[in-house]
Each structure stands twice: as structure tokens, then as C-alpha cells.
Amino acid sequence: MTLFDFDLVATDPTTSARRGSFKTAHGTVETPLFMPVGTRATVKGVTTPQLHELGAQVLLSNTYHLFLRPGSDIVREAGGLHSFMNWDRAILTDSGGFQIFSLADTLKLSDDGVEFRSILDGSKHFWTPEENMRVQQDLGADIAMQLDQCPPYPAEKEFVATAVRRSADWAARCKAAHSREDQALFGIVQGGVFEDLRLESVSRLTELDLPGYGIGGYSVGEPHELMLESLGPVCDAMPANKPRYLMGVGNPTTILQAIGLGVDMFDCVLPTRTARMGTAFSSEGRMNLKNAKYARDFGPLDVACTCPVCTQYSRAYLRHLVSMKEMLASILLSVHNLHFLLDLTARARVAIEEQRYGGFLADWLASPGAADY
Amino acid sequence: MTLFDFDLVATDPTTSARRGSFKTAHGTVETPLFMPVGTRATVKGVTTPQLHELGAQVLLSNTYHLFLRPGSDIVREAGGLHSFMNWDRAILTDSGGFQIFSLADTLKLSDDGVEFRSILDGSKHFWTPEENMRVQQDLGADIAMQLDQCPPYPAEKEFVATAVRRSADWAARCKAAHSREDQALFGIVQGGVFEDLRLESVSRLTELDLPGYGIGGYSVGEPHELMLESLGPVCDAMPANKPRYLMGVGNPTTILQAIGLGVDMFDCVLPTRTARMGTAFSSEGRMNLKNAKYARDFGPLDVACTCPVCTQYSRAYLRHLVSMKEMLASILLSVHNLHFLLDLTARARVAIEEQRYGGFLADWLASPGAADY
Numbered sequence: 001m002t003l004f005d006f007d008l009v010a011t012d013p014t015t016s017a018r019r020g021s022f023k024t025a026h027g028t029v030e031t032p033l034f035m036p037v038g039t040r041a042t043v044k045g046v047t048t049p050q051l052h053e054l055g056a057q058v059l060l061s062n063t064y065h066l067f068l069r070p071g072s073d074i075v076r077e078a079g080g081l082h083s084f085m086n087w088d089r090a091i092l093t094d095s096g097g098f099q100i101f102s103l104a105d106t107l108k109l110s111d112d113g114v115e116f117r118s119i120l121d122g123s124k125h126f127w128t129p130e131e132n133m134r135v136q137q138d139l140g141a142d143i144a145m146q147l148d149q150c151p152p153y154p155a156e157k158e159f160v161a162t163a164v165r166r167s168a169d170w171a172a173r174c175k176a177a178h179s180r181e182d183q184a185l186f187g188i189v190q191g192g193v194f195e196d197l198r199l200e201s202v203s204r205l206t207e208l209d210l211p212g213y214g215i216g217g218y219s220v221g222e223p224h225e226l227m228l229e230s231l232g233p234v235c236d237a238m239p240a241n242k243p244r245y246l247m248g249v250g251n252p253t254t255i256l257q258a259i260g261l262g263v264d265m266f267d268c269v270l271p272t273r274t275a276r277m278g279t280a281f282s283s284e285g286r287m288n289l290k291n292a293k294y295a296r297d298f299g300p301l302d303v304a305c306t307c308p309v310c311t312q313y314s315r316a317y318l319r320h321l322v323s324m325k326e327m328l329a330s331i332l333l334s335v336h337n338l339h340f341l342l343d344l345t346a347r348a349r350v351a352i353e354e355q356r357y358g359g360f361l362a363d364w365l366a367s368p369g370a371a372d373y
Numbered sequence: 374m375t376l377f378d379f380d381l382v383a384t385d386p387t388t389s390a391r392r393g394s395f396k397t398a399h400g401t402v403e404t405p406l407f408m409p410v411g412t413r414a415t416v417k418g419v420t421t422p423q424l425h426e427l428g429a430q431v432l433l434s435n436t437y438h439l440f441l442r443p444g445s446d447i448v449r450e451a452g453g454l455h456s457f458m459n460w461d462r463a464i465l466t467d468s469g470g471f472q473i474f475s476l477a478d479t480l481k482l483s484d485d486g487v488e489f490r491s492i493l494d495g496s497k498h499f500w501t502p503e504e505n506m507r508v509q510q511d512l513g514a515d516i517a518m519q520l521d522q523c524p525p526y527p528a529e530k531e532f533v534a535t536a537v538r539r540s541a542d543w544a545a546r547c548k549a550a551h552s553r554e555d556q557a558l559f560g561i562v563q564g565g566v567f568e569d570l571r572l573e574s575v576s577r578l579t580e581l582d583l584p585g586y587g588i589g590g591y592s593v594g595e596p597h598e599l600m601l602e603s604l605g606p607v608c609d610a611m612p613a614n615k616p617r618y619l620m621g622v623g624n625p626t627t628i629l630q631a632i633g634l635g636v637d638m639f640d641c642v643l644p645t646r647t648a649r650m651g652t653a654f655s656s657e658g659r660m661n662l663k664n665a666k667y668a669r670d671f672g673p674l675d676v677a678c679t680c681p682v683c684t685q686y687s688r689a690y691l692r693h694l695v696s697m698k699e700m701l702a703s704i705l706l707s708v709h710n711l712h713f714l715l716d717l718t719a720r721a722r723v724a725i726e727e728q729r730y731g732g733f734l735a736d737w738l739a740s741p742g743a744a745d746y
Contacts, residue, residue: 042694042701049681070668070693078671078689086685295443298451308422312459316451320443321415327700328415 004184004211006243012351014358016235016262019349022212022243024090024142025182026082027057031243031264032348034255034341035060035092036271040069041085044272045331046338048086053308054335055342058143059087060267063136064096064103067125068118072138080140092143092267093136094247097188098150098216100127109149111166129173137180145214146174148188153222160192161200168204175208186245188214193226195233202237212243215263219248228257235262252281252344253370259348260361266345271337276330278322281340285371289333294319307339377557377584379616385724387731389608389635392722395585395616397463397515398555399455400430404616404637405721407628407714408433408465409644413442414458417645418704419711421460426681427708428715431516432460433640436509437469437476440498441491445511453513465516465640466509467620470561471523471589473500482522484539502546510553518587519547521561526595533565534573541577548581559618561587566599568606575610585616588636592621601630608635625654625717626743632721633734639718644710649703651695654713658744662706667692680712 003023010019020031035058036043036051043051043059051059061081066072078084081091100107100116108115113128127135129147136144148167151160171187178185187205191198205213215234218227231246238244243264249255250268258266271281280287283304287294297315309318309332321329351360364370376396383392393404408431409416409424416424416432424432434454439445451457454464473480473489481488486501500508502520509517521540524533544560551558560578564571578586588607591600604619611617616637622628623641631639644654653660656677660667670688682691682705694702724733737743 040693040697040699041690042699045700045704047701047704048685069697070689074669074689074693077669078687084687084690086690296447296450312421314451314457316443316447317414317457317459320413320447324413324442326413326415327418327703328420330700331418331420331704 003182006212006241008240010353010355012357013355015260015361016232017259017348017352017357017361018262018264019352020243020264024184026088026090026142029057029090030349032259032345032352033057033265034250034345035265035267036338036342037061037267037269038085039269040065041075041081043334043338044276045327045334046272050335051087051338052089054339055346056089056338058090058092058265060092060094061085061139061141062096062099063093063132063139064099066093066139067096067135068120072135076138076140082140090143091141093139093141093145095132095136095145095147095188096127097145097148098248101150101152102220111169114149129170130177133174133177133185137178137183140180141183143184143186143212144178146171146185146187148190148216150190150217150220151192153192153220155192157194157197160190160194161197164190164197164201164204168201171205171208171210175210184211186210186212186214188216188247189234189238190217192217193222193230195230198230198234199237202234206239210242212245213238214245214247216247218246224254228254228261231258231263232261238262250341252341252372253364255341255345256348256361256364259345260357271341272334275333275337278329278333280318280333281337281372282369284368289315289319289322289329291319301336302340305336305340305343307336307343309333309336309339376555379585379614381613383726383728385730386728388633388734389605390632390721390725390730391635391637392725393616393637397557399461399463399515402430402463403722405632405718405725406430406638407623407718408638408640409711409715410434410640410642411458412642413438414448414454416707416711417649418700418707419645421458423708424460424711425462427712428719429462429711431463431465431638433465433467434458434512434514435469435472436466436505436512437472439466439512440469440508441493445508449511449513455513463516464514466512466514466518468505468509468518468520468561469500470518470521471621474523474525475593484542487522502543503550506547506550506558510551510556513553514556516557516559516585517551519544519558519560521563521589523563523590523593524565526565526593528565530567530570533563533567533570537563537570537574537577541574544578544581544583548583557584559583559585559587561589561620562607562611563590565590566595566603568603571603571607572610575607579612583615585618586611587618587620589620591619597627601627601634604631604636605634611635623714625714625745626737628714628718629721629734629737632718633730644714645707648706648710651702651706653691653706654710654745655742657741662688662692662695662702664692674709675713678709678713678716680709680716682706682709682712
């Protein structure tokens with residue numbers, strides 16, 4: 001098995017769920033999986049040894065943010081992201097396309113590339129697909145994503161169609177400019193909620209025979225059902241022998257539904273961001289630890305959970321930390337929430353291997369935890 | 374060896390440094406030692422398993438803060454502080470006297486007790502020595518401190534004398550009210566910078582034959598030299614068979630100097646507070662990681678340090694985290710700074726055992742790290 005070849009270990013008989021794996025220079029990645037997000041080369045509040053212990057296989061980091069600070073040259077001089085942030089398993093960098101289009105108030109877009117201003121100091125930058133590849137090769141993640149144009153929701157069909165075609169052209173230019181053999185370049189399927197545009201995007205990208213494909217432009221404000229409706233046909237049209245990565249999706253229920261439609265990879269800031277707001281995933285649904293009802297609740301955060309937080313700390317203690325805005329509240333809830341998604345996807349992998357993913361998904365959807373999406 | 378009996382393991386031939394130990398229901402405490410501070414039942418940014426690994430023997434927590442939130446009744450119902458905060462080694466609670474006198478803008482003081490207002494919601498509370506003992510017995514630390522009156526600096530001698538006598542009276546009332554056999558009650562020597570008052574305080578407290586004594590009212594703004602001048606005679610006057618705890622002192626140089634004068638225990642928020650400001654203790658003196666000179670410095674934080682931060686992360690990475698105000702900056706620098714003091718005091722213990730503390734102290738004072746006080 002050479003680097004990045006996707007090995008289909010098992011498929012589920014009643015859903016489109018699949019159990020796969022692929023090799024990177026930093027370990028084999030078992031799919032389906034959730035990837036914790038470390039925007040600025042750090043998963044907020046969690047150390048890399050803790051992430052190791054939680055069983056994280058791949059961390060995601062953001063090219064846009066790292067390009068601005070500390071700069072991809074400093075990361076390259078440090079020996080790349082793995083060495084810079086002390087993480088010896090796999091890393092994926094997004095291209096920054098999503099951030100450029102969602103954070104920047106002024107940008108100049110052409111077929112050639114995109115000019116944007118830094119959110120930090122207003123400085124002007126111009127990214128072509130080629131320049132973006134240079135930056136991502138400097139960062140040195142195991143997986144790089146193509147530069148793409150991510151349309152907002154809602155958007156006119158004509159606008160989305162242009163973005164699909166431009167993104168496909170850029171994918172080809174990224175491929176031509178990409179040279180690191182220890183780094184996989186993934187394309188990104190766009191097309192918003194328009195199924196025909198999604199399928200056109202899949203078809204254009206499949207021609208490039210890239211080692212994997214992201215599915216972008218979802219989870220940008222569209223109704224949840226609209227995404228799930230079009231996601232199935234999109235997955236069905238994508239090549240079976242390449243991993244499929246649904247970008248930016250991280251709530252437990254949508255992850256499990258998307259796995260049932262054939263998605264292999266997920267990332268989201270949700271577990272750590274909600275943790276910093278004092279909320280926890282649980283088998284009983286999302287919990288707001290600010291709630292006074294937990295003040296004298298000396299039971300574990302989630303009785304069904306085996307994480308280091310649930311086995312060592314009480315709801316009453318966590319409630320105290322959250323109320324007092326103690327840093328440890330964010331740390332412990334982040335660890336728990338990450339464990340929750342890493343454990344859920346690990347159990348999904350076993351269910352697929354054992355050919356019972358349909359039942360596993362149905363059980364989840366009938367459980368109180370499913371309210372969480 | 375029964376609980377809290379102070380065993381003098383070794384004394385240094387050329388200084389007054391001593392190497393001792395005493396037993397608690399949560400492990401034997403080896404002195405001299407530094408105790409990390411967890412004001413609200415959490416050492417800011419550091420988990421209890423991390424503190425375990427760093428070799429912390431005793432954590433300090435604050436009665437004033439815990440009394441206000443979550444309330445000592447909730448901590449008692451949780452099974453005490455050890456269970457509440459998930460720490461199975463020893464804990465010390467201060468009495469809250471220092472906080473009442475330094476934080477409260479309005480308070481009514483009499484020989485009977487002190488009325489103060491909560492810094493959180495302005496609510497009014499009245500503490501007698503007896504009430505304070507009830508609260509600390511609810512919290513259930515291994516060591517409780519007497520309620521005392523801590524005068525500010527500067528203060529008139531007459532004012533300090535009154536505080537000394539009142540504190541000694543309160544020590545006797547605390548002793549009479551204290552009943553937990555698994556908890557040691559320590560007295561607190563006051564007297565400001567007036568040596569005769571300090572000696573009067575020692576003499577009054579020694580009569581009570583308590584299992585240990587704090588030395589309070591230092592490090593409240595007086596010149597550093599004034600403290601060191603009077604500390605020697607105070608230590609000499611204190612009973613040799615009881616541990617001596619210099620409250621609120623935490624910079625490396627003063628700790629080592631005070632050990633040389635015969636002090637056994639220290640606590641301070643300095644390592645974690647300075648960490649949150651982006652500064653690190655080091656063998657080269659205090660480092661401000663915000664400094665641009667570290668941007669491309671890929672060496673360890675402190676080459677002489679063996680902590681998990683110095684062995685895994687570079688100055689350039691820490692500088693990036695500090696600049697971006699990432700939570701991980703505070704976490705990693707707190708771990709390093711705590712390790713620095715825990716390691717320094719561990720090495721001091723070995724130096725005393727090996728009868729070479731005088732040289733150890735002289736080496737430190739001649740090193741670049743000694744600028745840090």
C-alpha cells in the first residue's frame with residue numbers, strides 16, 4: 001500500500017457507510033474519522049500529548065491564519081508544522097479559501113487568483129493557486145486542500161456555477177504546481193445546494209484523479225435538510241476509491257448521518273468552541289454547565305462516557321469552574337467534547353466492520369443525544 | 374511517626390537550611406517545598422494529573438474565594454476539596470484573612486471577629502475565628518491556617534502590635550474550635566517589619582504548641598531587604614520541631630534565600646500569573662516571550678530544563694502562541710514555571726541532604742537566574 005492509496009476495508013450492507021484506511025508519512029488514517037481543528041497550530045486549550053491520548057489521528061490547521069502569523073516561512077524553518085506544533089501524527093491544512101471568502105470584507109477575485117486583506121493588520125495579499133500551493137508545501141501537512149472559491153448561502157445559481165468552474169480550473173493548476181510526494185493534494189467539490197452543479201464539480205475533479213476530495217460549501221447557513229438531501233447523490237457520484245471529506249461539519253448527529261451516506265472524514269471547531277462557552281456534548285444531548293441545577297450534582301458529566309473528565313470530575317465541579325470563568329473549564333470541556341466525537345466515530349468504525357451501521361445509526365437517532373445537531 | 378509530626382531529616386552545616394518531612398492523610402510532605410496555588414480549587418490552566426506529574430506535593434486553595442463560590446457546604450457535600458477538585462495528595466487552605474484585609478474596601482473589625490463584603494456580589498459576612506474553623510473543616514484540607522489580621526505595609530507600630538495580639542488571641546480560639554484530627558491547624562506569625570513584634574508573635578503562638586506555623590504579613594510591599602533582615606531572627610526564634618511556612622513568597626531567589634534562613638514551605642501565584650502574561654522563569658532569568666527576538670528561535674525555552682514544555686516545544690512556537698493570545702501559551706508556560714520552582718526546591722532538598730546547601734545557594738546567587746526575584 002503506497003502513500004495515500006485508499007483501502008476499502010468494509011462496506012455496510014444497509015447504508016452507504018464505508019470503513020477505509022490510507023497511509024501517510026505520519027501514520028495510517030482509519031476512516032471514518034473526526035479531525036480536531038487547531039486553527040493557529042494549536043487545538044485551543046488542549047496539549048498535543050492530550051490529543052494523542054484521546055486518539056486523534058489527524059489534526060487540521062488553517063493555512064490562512066498560519067500564513068498571516070507566524071508566516072509559512074517560519075513554520076518551514078521550524079521543520080514544518082509537525083515539528084513546530086509537536087504533533088507526530090497526520091496533519092491536514094485547508095487552503096484558506098473558506099477564510100478568505102468568509103472573513104475578508106474587501107477582496108478582488110479573478111480567474112487568476114484572489115487579492116485579500118489580512119484581518120490582523122489590513123495588509124494586502126494576492127493568492128494564485130500556485131502561490132497557495134507554495135504556502136501549503138512550506139507548512140508541510142500530510143494533506144493539502146486545493147485553493148477554491150466557497151460561495152455563501154444563499155447565492156444565485158449563476159454565481160455558484162462560476163465558482164464551481166473556477167474552483168475546478170484552480171484544482172488543475174494546484175495539481176500542476178504541487179510537487180511534494182509526502183503530501184496529498186485533495187480537490188474540493190463545490191456547487192452549493194444545486195445538485196446538478198455539485199455533480200458537474202465532482203465530474204470535473206474526478207478527471208484530475210486526485211488522492212482524495214473534500215466536499216465544501218456546506219454548513220454555511222443552509223437548512224440542515226437541504227445539505228443532507230444533496231449529500232447522498234454527491235457521495236454516490238464521487239469515486240469509490242478515494243476518501244471523501246465533508247468540510248466543517250462537527251455535530252454528532254450530522255456526522256453519523258453523513259457517514260451513512262458514504263462520507264469518510266470530518267472536521268469542525270464545534271467541540272472546542274462550545275466547550276469554551278461552557279457546553280458539553282453528552283449521551284443526553286447538549287448540556288449547559290452554567291445551569292444552576294448542576295450546582296449540587298456530584299455525578300459525572302456523562303455517565304455513558306469513559307473520558308478522563310467524566311471519570312475524574314463532577315458536574316458540580318465543572319459548573320463551579322464554568323461559573324467562575326476558570327481556564328480549566330474550557331480545558332476539561334474541550335477534552336470531553338473531543339473525546340465524545342473521537343469515540344463516536346471510533347464506534348462507528350466498529351459498527352461498519354461488523355456490518356451493523358444501519359442499526360447503530362438508528363439507535364443514535366432514537367437516543368436523547370440525537371437532539372444535538 | 375503520627376500525622377503532622379515534623380521529622381528533621383538533615384540540617385545544613387553552613388546555613389540554617391533544613392530537610393524535613395511530615396505525614397498527612399494524603400501522603401508524606403518532603404520539605405522544603407513549593408506549593409502551587411489553586412485559588413478557586415483549580416491551579417489556573419493546569420490539570421491535576423499534570424500537577425501530579427510535575428511532582429507537586431501540596432496544593433493551596435483559598436478559603437475566602439471558596440467560601441463565596443461554590444460555598445463550603447457544596448465542597449463538604451462533594452466529600453471535601455480533595456474529591457471536589459480531584460487531587461489525592463495534600464491540600465492547604467489559607468484562612469482568608471489575607472484576602473479579607475487586602476480585597477475588601479469596607480470591613481468592620483473587632484476583637485470578636487471581622488465583618489466583610491463579598492467582592493462578587495457585595496453580600497455581608499461575619500467571620501469569627503470559630504466560624505472560620507467551621508468553614509475550613511468543611512473544606513477539609515490537610516492543613517488549615519488560623520484566622521489572622523494581616524496589616525498592610527507601611528503601618529504604624531501600634532497598629533501592627535494590636536494586630537499581633539489580636540491574631541494570637543484568635544489563634545487560641547481557632548485551636549479551641551478546631552476538632553478534625555485529620556487536619557493540622559497552623560498558627561500565623563505577624564509583626565510586619567518590627568522584629569520585636571515578630572518575636573512577641575512567635576512567643577505567643579509557640580505557647581499554643583500548634584503542629585506548624587505560617588509567617589504572614591511579608592511580601593505585602595515592603596522592601597525585599599527588610600523582609601530578609603527580620604526573617605532570620607524570626608526563624609531562629611521559632612520552634613525547631615515544627616514546619617515554618619513563609620506565606621505568599623514565590624520568586625526563585627527569595628525562596629532559596631529563605632530556605633537558607635530555615636524556612637520549609639512556600640506558596641505563590643507568581644509562576645501561573647506570570648505565565649499568563651507570557652513570561653517564563655529560566656536559568657537565564659525571566660524571559661518575556663512576546664519579544665520579537667524569539668520569532669525564529671527554534672531552541673528550547675530553557676536549555677537547562679527537563680520539563681515537558683522545554684523538551685517538546687520551541688521558543689518560536691511559544692512566542693507564536695503568546696502573540697496570538699492562545700490559551701495553550703498560558704497552559705504551557707504555567708507548566709514550565711511550576712516545574713521550575715518544584716524542580717528548584719527538589720534540588721534544594723538534595724543539596725541539604727548532601728550538606729552542601731551553602732554552595733548551592735551561592736551558585737544560584739552568582740547565576741543569571743538570580744536576577745529573578
